[in-house]
Every structure is written in structure tokens, then in C-alpha cells.
Amino acid sequence: MNSLSIGFSTCPNDTFIFYALMNNKMKCKINFAETLEDVETLNKMAFDSELDVTKLSFQAFGHLLDDYLLLRSGSALGRGCGPLLVSNKKYEPEELINKKIAIPGKYTTAAMLLKLYNNTVSADRQDYNNLIEMSFEKIIPAIKDGIVDAGVIIHESRFTYEKEGLKKIVDLGNWWEKTTGLSIPLGGIFAKRGLGEETIKKIDTCIRNSVEYAFSHREELMGYIKKYAQELSDDVINQHIDLYVNQFSIDLGEEGIEAVRYLLKKGYKKGIFESYREDFVIY
Incomplete structure (x- = not known):
């Protein structure tokens, strides 16, 4: 088999997961040619079917159900790990109507959670004209400079926003957990359906083995992770x-799959996604 293209983000959780696979630390019968980009760039690349295997936000996946299949390994789900809506002043949610709010990409799960959270974030529920897209690392500076009134932060920004003098308006992940009782599905690893079940299962096994290697050789990974990280502090990287x-x-x-299923169905019912199909994950 020729090399398959694979895309994942530069964030520490992804470089942690893919270190062993990308550095020949384990056996895998498939060769990969990697692309490292921020997650929203990967989301947009998937709409053009540019990558065989890729990290995606679950909101992006909701638009691509006919093209990609979720792997069982490599996902970012959990509790207490959701995006935060922050500002340099303490807004009440109802005060956000038509305020300029930065989001880390149109197709990020963070943006979807904001839309699901509160109908007051926009006067026009179809257009969301007050939501301003920008790279996640630019959101805190944009708030501080007054370019936007508030922003949804993800990744390392969760651990640094207070040092920047910003205030939390709402923890969208905590809201999701309290509302649904489920873990927060942020992003996953996906393979093109056209690769076929046998190949996709092999990919899944390789990624699972890579994650297990990372947990057993954590110190070995730090140089690779720091090569791409926005925040180089060991403490922040380890927290991430x-x-x-x-x-x-x-x-x-089953717990993780149920959380993803609920998000996809919720998005379909709310009109965020045009369709839903039950066979979204490899078994």
C-alpha cells in the first residue's frame, strides 16, 4: 500500500498521541505522510477530501458523515475539558446579544456548543453574524485589544486566560455535562469510508498502540511536543x-460513542447538520 495522508493538530494532545506512530516507535503495516495544522484548517481540508485520515472537530464531522468514519482511538473526550467563554468584563449571558464574540473556527465543536448554549448570543439564529472566526491563539489578544467583546477559548488558552486578566463568563463544557450527563466530545480521528473496513481497522489499531506507547514513555515525547506547541511551559503542556x-x-x-451520538443527533435536530446516520463509527 502507498502512504496514506494523515492530518493532526499541533496541539500537545495530538502530538502526544501521534508521536510513536510518526517516529517509528512501534510496528504499523501502514505508512503515513503527515500534515500538521490547526484543527480548523484540518476541518476545511476534509470538506475537500484532502486527507485519508485526519483529526476533525465533531461539528465538522456532522457535515461529513457520508465521507468519513470515526475511529475508536485518538479522540478528545472527557469531563472538565470543554471550551470557555471569556471576556475582560463579567457579562451576564443575556448581555451578549449581538456582542462580537470570537470563535476558533466555524466548524469547531466549541462554536457549536456556544450556539447550543444560549439563544441570546445572536439576534439572528440563522446567520450568527456576531460570531467572528479567528485562530484560537489570536482570541485572547483580540479580547484584550477590544477587537471583540468576548471569545470562546480552547487548548492551552484554558490555562492562561486568568493570567491575561480575563474573566470566565461560562464553562461551555460544564454546561454540556450538566445538561446531558455525558462527556464532552470535542474532536476525533477519522478515516475516509472509501478506504474500506479492513484498512480502517488497521489504522485504528496503529493509533491505539501509539497512544499506549505515549502513556508509557511520556518524558521521551516532550521534545517533539514542544516543537509544535504554542505554549512551551512544561506545566501548561502537561496540564493540556x-x-x-x-x-x-x-x-x-460505549460511553464515548453515546456522547458523540447525542451531539450529532442534537445538531441534526437543531438544523446545524443536514443529516444523521447511525453508522458513524468503526466497530
Whole structure:
């Protein structure tokens, strides 16, 4: 088999997961040619079917159900790990109507959770004209500079926003957990359906083995992770990994699959997605 293209983000949780696979630390019968980009770039690449295997936000996946299949390994799900809506002043949710709110990409799960959270974030529920897309690392500076009134932060920003003098308006992940009782499905690893079940299962096994290697050789990974990380502090990097890489990253299990299923169905019922299909994950 020729090399398959694979895309994952530069964030510590993804470089942690893929270190062993990308650095020949384990046996895998498939060769990969990697692309590292921020998750929203990967989301958009998937709409053009550019990558055989890729990290995606679950909101993006909701639009691509006929093209990609969710793997059981490599996902970012959990509790206490959701995006935060922050500002430099303490807004009440109802005060956000038509305020400029930065989001880390149109297709991110963070943006979807904001839309599901509160109808007051926009006067026009179809257009969401007050939501401003930008790269996640630019959101905190944009709030501080007054370019936007508030922003939804993800990744390392969760651990640094208070040092920047910003205030939390709402923890969207905590809201999701309290509302649904489920873990927060943020992002996963997906393979093109056209690769076929046999190949997809081999890919899934390789990624699971890579995650297990990472847990057993954590110190070995730090140089690779720091090569791509936005925040180089060991403490922040370790907090990031501890928050987003867990048992769900090894195998979603039924609990993880149910959380994804609920999000996809909710998005379909709310008109965010045009369709839903039950066979969204490899078994």
C-alpha cells in the first residue's frame, strides 16, 4: 500500500498521541505522510477530501458523515475539558446579544456548543453574524485589544486566560455535562469510508498502540511536543495532555460513542447538520 495522508493538530494532545506512530516507535503495516495544522484548517481540508485520515472537530464531522468514519482511538473526550467563554468584563449571558464574540473556527465543536448554549448570543439564529472566526491563539489578544467583546477559548488558552486578566463568563463544557450527563466530545480521528473496513481497522489499531506507547514513555515525547506547541511551559503542556488525553483516547467505548451520538443527533435536530446516520463509527 502507498502512504496514506494523515492530518493532526499541533496541539500537545495530538502530538502526544501521534508521536510513536510518526517516529517509528512501534510496528504499523501502514505508512503515513503527515500534515500538521490547526484543527480548523484540518476541518476545511476534509470538506475537500484532502486527507485519508485526519483529526476533525465533531461539528465538522456532522457535515461529513457520508465521507468519513470515526475511529475508536485518538479522540478528545472527557469531563472538565470543554471550551470557555471569556471576556475582560463579567457579562451576564443575556448581555451578549449581538456582542462580537470570537470563535476558533466555524466548524469547531466549541462554536457549536456556544450556539447550543444560549439563544441570546445572536439576534439572528440563522446567520450568527456576531460570531467572528479567528485562530484560537489570536482570541485572547483580540479580547484584550477590544477587537471583540468576548471569545470562546480552547487548548492551552484554558490555562492562561486568568493570567491575561480575563474573566470566565461560562464553562461551555460544564454546561454540556450538566445538561446531558455525558462527556464532552470535542474532536476525533477519522478515516475516509472509501478506504474500506479492513484498512480502517488497521489504522485504528496503529493509533491505539501509539497512544499506549505515549502513556508509557511520556518524558521521551516532550521534545517533539514542544516543537509544535504554542505554549512551551512544561506545566501548561502537561496540564493540556492530562485534560485531553485519557481512556477515551485509547478507545471511545460505549460511553464515548453515546456522547458523540447525542451531539450529532442534537445538531441534526437543531438544523446545524443536514443529516444523521447511525453508522458513524468503526466497530
